[in-house]
Amino acid sequence: xxxxxxxxxxxxxxxxxxxxxxxxxxxxxxxxxxxxxxxxxxxxxxxxxxxxxxxxxxxxxxxxxxxxxxxxxxxxxxxxxxxxxxxxxxxxxxxxxxxxxxxxxxxxxxxxxxxxxxxxxxxxxxxxxxxxxxxxxxxxxxxxxxxxxxxxxxxxxxxxxxxxxxxxxxxxxxxx
Amino acid sequence: xxxxxxxxxxxxxxxxxxxxxxxxxxxxxxxxxxxxxxxxxxxxxxxxxxxxxxxxxxxxxxxxxxxxxxxxxxxxxxxxxxxxxxxxxxxxxxxxxxxxxxxxxxxxxxxxxxxxxxxxxxxxxxxxxxxxxxxxxxxxxxxxxxxxxxxxxxxxxxxxxxxxxxxxxxxxxxxxxxxxxxxxxxxxxxxxxxxxxxxxxxxxxxxxxxxxxxxxxxxxxxxxxxxxxxxxxxxxxxxxxxxxxxxxxxxxxxxxxxxxxxxxxxxxxxxxxxxxxxxxxxxxxxxxxxxxxxxxxxxxxxxxxxxxxxxxxxxxxxxxxxxxxxxxxxxxxxxxxxxxxxxxxxxxxxxxxxxxxxxxxxxxxxxxxxxxxxxxxxxxxxxxxxxxxxxxxxxxxxxxxxxxxxxxxxxxxxxxxxxxxxxxxxxxxxxxxxxxxxxxxxxxx
Numbered sequence: 001x002x003x004x005x006x007x008x009x010x011x012x013x014x015x016x017x018x019x020x021x022x023x024x025x026x027x028x029x030x031x032x033x034x035x036x037x038x039x040x041x042x043x044x045x046x047x048x049x050x051x052x053x054x055x056x057x058x059x060x061x062x063x064x065x066x067x068x069x070x071x072x073x074x075x076x077x078x079x080x081x082x083x084x085x086x087x088x089x090x091x092x093x094x095x096x097x098x099x100x101x102x103x104x105x106x107x108x109x110x111x112x113x114x115x116x117x118x119x120x121x122x123x124x125x126x127x128x129x130x131x132x133x134x135x136x137x138x139x140x141x142x143x144x145x146x147x148x149x150x151x152x153x154x155x156x157x158x159x160x161x162x163x164x165x166x167x168x169x170x171x172x173x174x175x176x
Numbered sequence: 177x178x179x180x181x182x183x184x185x186x187x188x189x190x191x192x193x194x195x196x197x198x199x200x201x202x203x204x205x206x207x208x209x210x211x212x213x214x215x216x217x218x219x220x221x222x223x224x225x226x227x228x229x230x231x232x233x234x235x236x237x238x239x240x241x242x243x244x245x246x247x248x249x250x251x252x253x254x255x256x257x258x259x260x261x262x263x264x265x266x267x268x269x270x271x272x273x274x275x276x277x278x279x280x281x282x283x284x285x286x287x288x289x290x291x292x293x294x295x296x297x298x299x300x301x302x303x304x305x306x307x308x309x310x311x312x313x314x315x316x317x318x319x320x321x322x323x324x325x326x327x328x329x330x331x332x333x334x335x336x337x338x339x340x341x342x343x344x345x346x347x348x349x350x351x352x353x354x355x356x357x358x359x360x361x362x363x364x365x366x367x368x369x370x371x372x373x374x375x376x377x378x379x380x381x382x383x384x385x386x387x388x389x390x391x392x393x394x395x396x397x398x399x400x401x402x403x404x405x406x407x408x409x410x411x412x413x414x415x416x417x418x419x420x421x422x423x424x425x426x427x428x429x430x431x432x433x434x435x436x437x438x439x440x441x442x443x444x445x446x447x448x449x450x451x452x453x454x455x456x457x458x459x460x461x462x463x464x465x466x467x468x469x470x471x472x473x474x475x476x477x478x479x480x481x482x483x484x485x486x487x488x489x490x491x492x493x494x495x496x497x498x499x500x501x502x503x504x505x506x507x508x509x510x511x512x513x514x515x516x517x518x519x520x521x522x523x524x525x526x527x528x529x530x531x532x533x534x535x536x537x538x539x540x541x542x543x544x545x546x547x548x549x550x551x552x553x554x555x556x557x558x559x560x561x562x563x564x565x566x567x568x569x570x571x572x573x574x575x576x577x578x579x580x581x582x583x584x585x586x587x588x589x590x591x592x593x594x595x596x597x598x599x600x601x602x603x604x605x606x607x608x609x610x611x612x613x614x615x616x617x618x619x620x621x
Contacts, residue, residue, distance in 0.1 A: 056564060056583060057581075061570050070552075085583070
């Protein structure tokens with residue numbers, strides 16, 4: 001381009017930045033990586049070797065009601081998104097990994113082998129969203145009761161739908 | 177009625193409890209005994225004191241909690257014991273789960289503070305701070321917060337750290353058997369809470385730090401109140417030192433109990449005093465600074481053994497560091513606005529409502545509809561008394577967060593328990609839980 005006055009915003013979409021072969025975006029000054037599900041564990045391993053030794057946070061978002069969110073080119077929006085915040089104590093840096101997880105097959109590989117601290121957080125995501133983590137050592141509910149039906153943080157769960165739980169069922173009570 | 181019961185009882189997830197050895201695989205066993213690092217068998221054998229795994233008929237699985245007084249709320253631990261030795265431990269949580277992250281999706285950004293402040297109820301101001309910082313980052317106004325608001329936030333955050341650590345000293349004392357310490361710790365904390373009540377109107381759950389600044393200016397005479405606190409607490413800390421730090425019984429109960437290494441703590445994602453007790457000098461106030469922490473002088477207190485005594489000593493000395501910071505804040509507290517003068521975010525002052533129709537409309541809109549936050553997602557983290565508290569917000573451009581997630585330090589730190597307890601005595605379990613200082617309100621959210 002000969003014209004030097006071209007604003008950067010015009011050229012930016014043409015050459016999306018990448019890190020480790022994964023699209024890299026900037027969200028309010030924070031670095032975000034968008035791997036596919038197949039790239040996910042490999043990317044975490046690379047980042048772990050790159051001194052991102054701590055998994056600060058692992059959570060998910062259900063984008064059922066907000067499919068049009070901005071994503072880098074080549075990344076198809078799916079219903080669920082697993083969000084991992086990594087921290088490098090050595091370099092004092094943070095980086096975020098966002099993985100799209102489809103509704104039809106809500107599974108993703110567990111990060112437990114790389115980050116043992118992700119164990120409880122993955123259980124929480126499973127409990128709240130129903131996303132299953134392959135190879136997770138103990139994928140059980142963590143916050144909700146075991147006999148709860150459904151996954152409460154999904155956007156298809158209406159908070160007013162859930163009946164009062166602990167009202168006694170007197171019809172079943174045996175006479176004293 | 178039975179239809180509702182069927183809906184409720186419809187799930188069929190596996191049980192969360194600790195299973196007998198015969199029902200679990202070797203990998204599960206390894207994880208449950210707290211082997212978080214991938215080590216070879218030879219390395220594992222070198223761990224020394226840990227007893228050889230016995231057969232099932234020599235062990236017993238018992239429940240500790242959820243209503244055990246030393247579990248700091250409703251934490252339930254399933255312990256596998258051989259005699260008095262803890263072999264496995266599994267924390268079971270969720271008894272206080274009230275769906276606060278779901279609630280957050282119904283509340284506007286203005287109301288959100290009332291929700292997050294109830295998570296870690298011992299450091300509510302830090303919760304509000306991280307939530308407000310995340311919202312400000314999304315709004316793009318993080319650099320426009322008035323100086324006075326920023327320094328007030330720092331003042332409150334540090335005083336909150338003091339009150340939280342004082343309560344830790346109280347409960348730690350009570351758990352170990354130094355019952356008089358419990359009364360002293362609560363007494364000093366109450367003095368700090370009295371100041372909070374004067375500033376915010378409430379002892380806890382303040383909803384005082386809000387997106388855009390703080391809710392109100394400091395009341396008249398606040399400086400004297402803070403100075404009174406700063407004069408009163410240091411000699412009391414000296415008393416604690418005499419009462420506990422140098423005392424042989426206290427040291428015996430804590431030293432070498434609940435040991436964790438730096439590698440393990442990092443792998444488990446532990447933060448705050450637990451990570452620092454292992455010798456990792458990691459404090460977000462210094463290492464990833466926010467507010468005006470680079471402009472004040474303070475030391476990051478670290479331990480060297482990673483045991484319960486280190487964690488006790490770190491918290492005790494962090495109170496002293498907080499006092500140092502508060503002294504500097506008092507010297508530098510600037511004047512000016514206590515919240516941003518941005519009509520979009522800040523409601524107009526009461527006096528303007530009487531004379532301006534515009535102001536009235538703005539006021540009405542902000543309190544009924546809330547203010548809109550641009551699309552995007554952001555993760556902010558600060559150093560709470562318990563470690564890194566983070567707030568992840570995804571916004572779809574509406575006045576309520578599309579998703580709000582709080583990375584609760586206690587929730588992550590609690591994963592260290594099985595590791596710290598392995599091979600210890602059941603009597604030390606209480607000391608270990610206490611030294612992790614979990615707040616179940618934020619564990620379960």
